[in-house]
Amino acid sequence: xxxxxxxxxxxxxxxxxxxxxxxxxxxxxxxxxxxxxxxxxxxxxxxxxxxxxxxxxxxxxxxxxxxxxxxxxxxxxxxxxxxxxxxxxxxxxxxxxxxxxxxxxxxxxxxxxxxxxxxxxxxxxxxxxxxxxxxxxxxxxxxxxxxxxxxxxxxxxxxxxxxxxxxxxxxxxxxxxxxxxxxxxxxxxxxxxxxxxxxxxxxxxxxxxxxxxxxxxxxxxxxxxxxxxxxxxxxxxxxxxxxxxxxxxxxxxxxxxxxxxxxxxxxxxxxxxxxxxxxxxxxxxxxxxxxxxxxxxxxxxxxxxxx
Numbered sequence: 001x002x003x004x005x006x007x008x009x010x011x012x013x014x015x016x017x018x019x020x021x022x023x024x025x026x027x028x029x030x031x032x033x034x035x036x037x038x039x040x041x042x043x044x045x046x047x048x049x050x051x052x053x054x055x056x057x058x059x060x061x062x063x064x065x066x067x068x069x070x071x072x073x074x075x076x077x078x079x080x081x082x083x084x085x086x087x088x089x090x091x092x093x094x095x096x097x098x099x100x101x102x103x104x105x106x107x108x109x110x111x112x113x114x115x116x117x118x119x120x121x122x123x124x125x126x127x128x129x130x131x132x133x134x135x136x137x138x139x140x141x142x143x144x145x146x147x148x149x150x151x152x153x154x155x156x157x158x159x160x161x162x163x164x165x166x167x168x169x170x171x172x173x174x175x176x177x178x179x180x181x182x183x184x185x186x187x188x189x190x191x192x193x194x195x196x197x198x199x200x201x202x203x204x205x206x207x208x209x210x211x212x213x214x215x216x217x218x219x220x221x222x223x224x225x226x227x228x229x230x231x232x233x234x235x236x237x238x239x240x241x242x243x244x245x246x247x248x249x250x251x252x253x254x255x256x257x258x259x260x261x262x263x264x265x266x267x268x269x270x271x272x273x274x275x276x277x278x279x280x281x282x283x284x285x286x287x288x289x290x291x292x293x294x295x296x297x298x299x300x301x302x303x304x305x306x307x
Contacts, residue, residue: 001026001153001184002047007056009042016042018208019056029175029185031199033192033297038206040188041081044155047186048078061152074102077151081158081188083142087131091122091141094130095148102149109148116144119174121167135162143171154178157188172198196293210300218296227260227269229276230285238281245271259289 002024009017017039024030032040045051047058049065049072058065060072085094092113099109117123120140125133130141139162146154159175160168175198178185189195195202196215204210211218231238235258242258243251247268250261262268265288276283 001028001061002030002186003057003059004047005057007043007046007058008054009039009046009051010054015207017046017053020205020209022203022209022212024184024186026184027179027182028201029179029187029199031195031202032186032188032205033190033195033202034205035301040205041157043205044078044080044157044186044188048076048155049073074149075152077146077149077154079143079146079154079156079159081161083139083145085130085138085141085145088129090127091117091130091133092126094141095145098145099148104149112148112150113144116147120144120170136164136167139163140167140171150181151183153184153186155186155188158190159187160189160191160194192292192294192297202293204297204300206301206304210304215293215296218293219291225262225265226289226291227262227265227272228285228287228289229258229260229272229283231256231258232282232284238276238279241275241279242272245275247271256284 002022004023005021007017007020008015020039020043022030032043034040042051046053047060049069052065060068061075062068063071065072086097089097095113095117096109099113104112114123117126120143122137122140122144125137130138133141139159143156143159146156156175160171163171172194175185175187185198187195187199199215201212201214202218203212229235229242233256235253235256238258239251239253242248242260245268247263248260249263250259252259260272262272269288273286
């Protein structure tokens with residue numbers, strides 16, 4: 001659905017995005033992760049035809065922005081990080097106005113306005129002036145605006161920012177449900193738990209792409225694994241034994257729990273277990289703690305900065 005090849009964007013002497021390439025399939029949720037200033041919003045602006053790239057190629061639904069810009073704009077929905085609405089008119093009138101930009105019937109337009117205002121809990125306040133809405137309500141109204149024409153591709157820049165936990169949970173559930181509608185979602189977020197639970201693949205970027213992979217692939221790439229051992233007795237008694245095992249890099253003790261960072265667990269874990277058993281030590285639990293997306297993200301960004 002989206003194909004990007006060697007995309008670069010420069011603002012005078014500043015390179016915001018440098019030579020990035022990726023593909024996104026139909027109904028895929030693709031998370032775009034990176035620190036502030038990494039080029040995430042600039043990339044969204046190029047893909048949504050708001051700005052032109054300095055170089056590189058973009059193809060969306062088989063069309064390029066230069067030749068098929070009108071078609072691309074007709075099939076995408078965009079939620080920006082700081083969405084602006086017309087604050088002196090009602091929520092209903094805002095959606096009615098924005099829906100008029102698209103080739104949908106009046107009946108369909110009215111149905112969709114009602115559908116999304118109800119979905120986001122705004123129907124009872126549809127006639128209230130948008131300027132009276134809270135930050136979270138404005139965010140939900142902006143999301144309704146992005147969805148009003150039922151786009152094939154949805155660009156979301158921090159979609160749950162400013163939402164209370166209940167509303168954020170509802171929005172995440174809705175994003176996940178879009179897969180059934182064959183909607184492609186391009187998700188920019190600083191919420192790594194959100195990216196982890198929703199996305200099919202993540203792209204970690206800092207001006208240039210660092211890594212594109214599923215969470216399981218990222219975990220598989222990480223050779224350093226965290227092992228947790230729960231002993232029957234105080235784990236401090238066995239700290240020297242564990243520290244002297246080759247391949248154990250870090251050791252943390254908390255009461256009867258020992259947390260190890262090990263190199264190449266395929267080789268090191270059997271050695272740890274053998275040492276424990278040979279010394280007649282009783283354990284309750286031995287488990288690998290899977291790295292979170294946050295752990296992996298921070299490691300990759302740190303490695304990139306060290307280059």
